[in-house]
Amino acid sequence: MKKKVTLWYEFFKGVWDINPAFKQILGMCPTLAVTVSAINGIAMALATTFVLVFSSLIISLVRKLIPSQVRIAAYIVIIASFVTIVDMVMKAQFQELSKALGPFIPLIVVNCIILGRAEAFASKNTPFRAILDALGNGAGFLLALFVIGGIREILGSRTLLGFQVLPNSYDPMIVMILPAGAFLTFGLLMGFANAYALRKNRKVAETNIFKYKLEREKLKATEV
C-alpha cells in the first residue's frame, strides 16, 4: 500500500488535497495575522517552510531513537531550534519584514502545521519522503497565504507586491487591511472552496449514476 504512493503525490497532496490552511485548517493565527500584504504572506510562508523542511528531516532521521512517550517534547525542542535560527536571520538580514511579522516568527514554534506533519508524517516515513511532504505542505501554505495576502492587498491598498494594479479612481476598502478583513476574506475563500468541492462531487456522482444507468440498459439489452 505504502509503495503505491508516488513521490510526486507525496509532494502534491500538501499543495491541494490536504492544503494546510484550507483543508486541514491548521496554522490559522499566522494565516490571518500576517496577510496584510502579499509580500508579508510570502515571507511568513517561506520562514514556516524552512522550519518545516528541516525539522521534518531531523525528526525523520531520529524517528527510531526517540522513545514515544517523550516524542512531543523532543519534536518541540527540534522545532524551537530551527525557529530560533530563522528568527535571528530575519532580525539580522530583513529588519523591516521582521518588524512587520512581529511575534509571529517566534510563534512558528506553536504552529500546528509543523507539529502536525511531524506527528502524522515525518515520524513514520523515510527522510526523503518527509522532505517532499514538508515541501508540499510548505508550498500549499505559501499558496494560501499568497492568495489571501494578494486579495487583501489589492482591495485594501490597490497594490500587489508593491505595484499598483487598481486605478486611483478605485476607493481602497480600508477594512480589508484591518483584522476584520482577514476573517472575512479567509471565511469567504474557504466557503467558496467548499462550494466548488461540493459541486465537483455532485457532478462526479451524477456521471457515476449516468454510467450506472447506461450499463443497466446494456445489460437489459443483452438479456433480451
Add this chain to the structure above:
Amino acid sequence: MELIVIFISASIVNNFVLSLFLGICPFIGVSNKFSSAVSMGLATTFVMVITAMVSWLLYFKLLLPFHLTFLQIPAFILVIAALVQFVEMVIKKVSQPLYRALGIFLPLITTNCAILGLALLLVMRDYSFVESIVFGLGSGAGFILALSIMAGIREELELRDVPKAFQGAPITLIVAGILALAFMGFAGMI
C-alpha cells in the same frame, strides 16, 4: 492608572483573538457550546496569569543577566509545556470539581499561541512584574469575552439555515470578522 490602561487595552481594544489573531484555534474549535467556551476561557486565563509571572522571572532574572536571550524561544515553550503539566497536576490534587471542568482543555493550552504570544509580547513591551500580571489578566479576560460572545452566536447559528458549503469553519470566520469590526469601535478609547 497605568495598570487600568494595560488591562483595558489587553482585554478590549487590542483583544488577543479579534485584533492580534492569537489563539484562533481554540476560538474556532471550542466555541460551539457556551459552557465549554467559558471553561476553556477560564483555564486559559489561569495559565496566562501564571505564564506571565514565570516568563517574566525567567526572562528578566535569568536569561537577561546571563546573556542567554537567544534561548528565549526554546526556554519559553519548555517552561509553558512544563507549567501546563504542573497546573494540571495541582488542580487534580486540590480541587476535583475544577479538574473535571477544566481537565480536557488544559493539555490543549500548551499549543495555544495566545500563551506563547503573551510571553513574547510582555518581553517585547518591557513590562514590569506587576504590569505583566495585569497584562495576563487582561488578555485572559479578553479571551473569555471573545470566546463566550462567539459561542453565544454559534448556538444561535445552529438553528439557522446556513448554506452547506459555509457550515462550520467558514461561517465562524465570517462572524468573527463582523465581531472584529464591532470591536474596532473601541479603538478610540485609549
